[in-house]
Amino acid sequence: MTDTAPDLDRLRGATPPRNHDARTIAALTSNPGCARRGVMDAAGVDKDAVARALGFPAPFGQSQFAITRGNAFEAQVKADGCAELLTLLRDRLGLDVPEVAYDDLEVVAGNEGRELRHSRTRRLLARALESGEGTLFDHPLLRLEIAGCPAYLEPDVIAFQLAGRLHVIEIKSFAVVDGQAEPEQVAAAARQSAVYVLALRRLVAELGHDPARVSHDVFLVCPENFSNRPTATPLDVRPQLAVLERQLARLTRVDALLAELPADLSFEIGGTLAASVRAVEARYSPECLSGCEMALFCRDEARACGATGALGRSVRDDLGGVDTVGTALALADGSLEPSDDLAETAEQLRAAARLRAEALGGALGGALGGAA
Amino acid sequence: MSALSSLARLQAVAAGAAQPLATVRHCHIPDAPLVLVPLKLAGEAAAPLAVMAGSAPDDATLLVVPQPRNRDLRFAFAADLAELVLNHIETSRGEVEELPPGKEGEKRIRYGDAPQLLVPNRGGVAFLRLMGRSTRFRSTDGPYAVDPAVPVLGRWLTWFADRHDHPGSSLLLAMTEALRLHWATGQSSLEDGNLAALMGWIDPPDGMDGPAAAARAEDPVLCPPAGPTTDPTFDNEVLAPAIAAYDRAGRGSRAEERLRSVLAGQLAPTWDLMWRAVGLLRALPEGASVPRRWERDRDAFTHYHQTFGEAYPQARRDPPVRAARRLHDLERAQDAYDAQRAFDDPLVMAEHRLDGRAFGGTVTECDPARLDETGKRPKLRPLLRVGTEDPVRLDAGTTVCNAARPALKGRIVEIGDGSVLLELTGGMGRKLTPEPGAVPRVGDRVCFTSLTEGSFGAAKFPDREDTPWTHGGPPGEYAPTDEDAAEEWS
Numbered sequence: 001m002t003d004t005a006p007d008l009d010r011l012r013g014a015t016p017p018r019n020h021d022a023r024t025i026a027a028l029t030s031n032p033g034c035a036r037r038g039v040m041d042a043a044g045v046d047k048d049a050v051a052r053a054l055g056f057p058a059p060f061g062q063s064q065f066a067i068t069r070g071n072a073f074e075a076q077v078k079a080d081g082c083a084e085l086l087t088l089l090r091d092r093l094g095l096d097v098p099e100v101a102y103d104d105l106e107v108v109a110g111n112e113g114r115e116l117r118h119s120r121t122r123r124l125l126a127r128a129l130e131s132g133e134g135t136l137f138d139h140p141l142l143r144l145e146i147a148g149c150p151a152y153l154e155p156d157v158i159a160f161q162l163a164g165r166l167h168v169i170e171i172k173s174f175a176v177v178d179g180q181a182e183p184e185q186v187a188a189a190a191r192q193s194a195v196y197v198l199a200l201r202r203l204v205a206e207l208g209h210d211p212a213r214v215s216h217d218v219f220l221v222c223p224e225n226f227s228n229r230p231t232a233t234p235l236d237v238r239p240q241l242a243v244l245e246r247q248l249a250r251l252t253r254v255d256a257l258l259a260e261l262p263a264d265l266s267f268e269i270g271g272t273l274a275a276s277v278r279a280v281e282a283r284y285s286p287e288c289l290s291g292c293e294m295a296l297f298c299r300d301e302a303r304a305c306g307a308t309g310a311l312g313r314s315v316r317d318d319l320g321g322v323d324t325v326g327t328a329l330a331l332a333d334g335s336l337e338p339s340d341d342l343a344e345t346a347e348q349l350r351a352a353a354r355l356r357a358e359a360l361g362g363a364l365g366g367a368l369g370g371a372a
Numbered sequence: 373m374s375a376l377s378s379l380a381r382l383q384a385v386a387a388g389a390a391q392p393l394a395t396v397r398h399c400h401i402p403d404a405p406l407v408l409v410p411l412k413l414a415g416e417a418a419a420p421l422a423v424m425a426g427s428a429p430d431d432a433t434l435l436v437v438p439q440p441r442n443r444d445l446r447f448a449f450a451a452d453l454a455e456l457v458l459n460h461i462e463t464s465r466g467e468v469e470e471l472p473p474g475k476e477g478e479k480r481i482r483y484g485d486a487p488q489l490l491v492p493n494r495g496g497v498a499f500l501r502l503m504g505r506s507t508r509f510r511s512t513d514g515p516y517a518v519d520p521a522v523p524v525l526g527r528w529l530t531w532f533a534d535r536h537d538h539p540g541s542s543l544l545l546a547m548t549e550a551l552r553l554h555w556a557t558g559q560s561s562l563e564d565g566n567l568a569a570l571m572g573w574i575d576p577p578d579g580m581d582g583p584a585a586a587a588r589a590e591d592p593v594l595c596p597p598a599g600p601t602t603d604p605t606f607d608n609e610v611l612a613p614a615i616a617a618y619d620r621a622g623r624g625s626r627a628e629e630r631l632r633s634v635l636a637g638q639l640a641p642t643w644d645l646m647w648r649a650v651g652l653l654r655a656l657p658e659g660a661s662v663p664r665r666w667e668r669d670r671d672a673f674t675h676y677h678q679t680f681g682e683a684y685p686q687a688r689r690d691p692p693v694r695a696a697r698r699l700h701d702l703e704r705a706q707d708a709y710d711a712q713r714a715f716d717d718p719l720v721m722a723e724h725r726l727d728g729r730a731f732g733g734t735v736t737e738c739d740p741a742r743l744d745e746t747g748k749r750p751k752l753r754p755l756l757r758v759g760t761e762d763p764v765r766l767d768a769g770t771t772v773c774n775a776a777r778p779a780l781k782g783r784i785v786e787i788g789d790g791s792v793l794l795e796l797t798g799g800m801g802r803k804l805t806p807e808p809g810a811v812p813r814v815g816d817r818v819c820f821t822s823l824t825e826g827s828f829g830a831a832k833f834p835d836r837e838d839t840p841w842t843h844g845g846p847p848g849e850y851a852p853t854d855e856d857a858a859e860e861w862s
Contacts, residue, residue: 061604064612066415175417178688226417226506286560305375311381312560318378352379355722
């Protein structure tokens with residue numbers, strides 16, 4: 001990490017680094033091939049500020065109603081040393097939770113650095129693993145190596161020790177109605193929890209313990225039906241863990257990406273910002289819109305150069321990897337001779353164009369003729 | 373998504389305007405559908421905030437919950453909405469048709485018409501579903517009594533949401549889905565979820581092209597979201613202060629009037645879009661099997677309406693046998709719907725031609741009088757050779773039918789060199805010479821396909837009391853409890 005760290009600091013300019021949060025992690029797992037996001041996240045760039053400075057502010061506003069509701073629910077579950085949470089774990093899930101201790105690892109006073117907070121998390125968890133002391137650890141600050149750089153994660157979760165094993169407890173304010181919740185929200189929660197499980201496992205391994213002491217079963221705590229009453233659901237995140245581990249291993253190392261970039265590149269807000277951002281290649285897909293602050297800028301860029309990826313992955317797949325709209329249309333109308341590897345795609349596109357023209361000509365011939 | 377619709381998207385990008393994906397309308401649009409544009413409070417599962425509803429563009433009713441966290445106001449809203457929706461249901465029955473009696477001689481009827489609900493997007497459908505779930509178990513007496521119309525509304529909304537899952541049903545339509553069935557835009561399907569952007573591509577305002585109209589549609593100030601989720605900035609800067617002012621001033625105050633007017637401001641643009649979209653869909657000629665599918669919808673409506681009084685609210689989760697039967701019904705409906713759309717619409721059939729499950733072209737050779745005399749009795753078996761450029765992926769021996777007249781059936785004899793040789797087997801009359809006009813002639817354009825409408829037979833399922841032990845055995849009888857009625861709705 002030491003040889004890329006100075007470069008990363010320069011990239012960020014004068015602003016302090018941002019910790020990874022739920023959104024960057026979601027982006028990380030949904031679009032691992034994007035160099036632009038990779039470099040900016042590794043450097044801890046404030047992408048929201050960058051996107052705003054570029055004239056493409058991210059549409060990720062949060063309604064105060066949603067925030068109030070989320071906070072109220074979390075506060076309710078954690079009130080009185082997590083009394084309601086413990087009732088849930090004991091009664092609903094039938095867990096044998098003996099005596100209870102609650103440690104909040106969030107710093108209340110002062111501007112303690114994240115290194116210090118992380119070492120506090122380490123210290124407390126080390127003691128817990130040695131002695132079995134402590135039950136609930138709120139707001140741990142975790143560290144995960146991403147593309148060769150340490151990234152700090154500030155999960156809004158509780159690490160829960162039970163019978164020598166650690167579980168992740170995630171509190172979410174989306175409702176579980178009759179045992180069912182919105183699949184996208186559950187999937188997002190599972191992806192996030194998997195990241196935390198992985199980071200906890202790495203920490204446990206660093207402390208000289210068996211990483212399997214962090215369970216792959218996480219507990220999702222959500223409001224039940226239309227009430228504020230919490231319900232807890234165990235969620236097996238093994239599939240998400242496997243995906244995440246594979247993607248992290250495959251991620252292009254950030255130092256390899258940096259080596260390709262001009263030495264004086266900086267994402268400091270200013271006149272050359274757009275050019276700097278464009279210097280790092282993006283891989284835009286519409287899914288970015290739900291996770292990445294840079295998405296609207298990248299979409300504009302992708303549309304301007306006629307990238308088929310801007311229409312969605314399925315369109316891109318249907319086109320057999322033809323990258324631009326212009327090329328695909330030229331292959332379809334026969335004005336472009338395909339290279340050998342595109343011969344099959346071109347044949348299909350030409351057939352599609354012929355069939356569309358035939359069907360539309362037959363049915364709308366009169367209308368089209370009239371318009372012309 | 374297929375290569376054909378992907379190509380349509382590319383063409384839309386190049387043209388700056390949406391491109392047709394259908395040449396006929398594949399859904400039913402009655403004269404007076406009930407358009408519903410719901411809004412909910414952010415962060416809550418199904419806390420209604422407002423709804424704009426009505427059956428004509430100039431007849432919008434606005435219902436508002438001035439303090440969405442107040443349970444009594446929510447139920448008052450539910451009662452008002454119930455009056456509106458139930459009135460629509462009762463006035464959309466039409467004349468009663470007498471049908472021939474059933475197998476056991478029972479009397480069968482069918483309503484001449486059925487109600488239709490139109491919401492802007494899938495979120496609207498999900499909202500109605502949850503709204504139905506949160507109201508259908510309510511009790512009309514006891515300590516948590518609600519207006520008698522509330523649980524009735526809940527059951528009807530649940531039924532509509534359930535029918536929405538049914539492929540080809542037009543009882544509850546999400547406008548974005550209905551439009552996407554007929555047009556391809558130059559943006560991704562994710563972005564098509566925004567009704568204003570989608571309409572921007574299909575029917576942009578004067579002086580704008582598709583991309584410009586879609587870009588405008590993404591600005592929540594110019595085009596408020598079509599719900600049910602509101603724009604967060606609107607929530608923070610307009611709605612929250614307006615609700616707080618109402619809390620201070622109370623019912624009937626000017627603050628309530630103001631709250632209604634800001635919510636109307638959020639809903640009205642979507643209301644107008646909905647009716648413009650209805651107009652666009654109405655302008656398309658109706659597909660040939662749309663009336664048949666609407667008849668199935670009318671059957672379902674008649675049945676539910678007739679048995680409403682004897683039935684309990686729909687279960688929270690289907691018992692195993694009902695779940696299996698429902699899944700089977702959905703699969704059959706999907707299969708029939710896919711085939712019907714292809715037979716109705718050459719542009720949909722083109723997708724199957726590209727897949728190789730159908731082929732079209734010109735008849736190059738024809739022997740209409742050929743007889744097969746190998747059996748005991750001679751059979752009429754005309755031969756037909758169709759020249760085609762399509763990538764046919766059917767095997768010799770496959771049974772196919774004529775897309776224009778599915779009764780005309782044939783068997784593929786050989787495929788090769790840009791042509792398909794067919795032996796016609798049925799649909800030409802009962803004599804040894806074909807009925808006039810039944811067999812295509814040399815030079816005719818034809819299309820044959822292996823698609824069939826009823827390939828999926830009905831399966832048998834055990835009765836409820838015979839649910840096998842593998843599926844938990846017979847489920848217990850439902851009995852309404854006080855707990856249902858007391859369920860919080862906060």
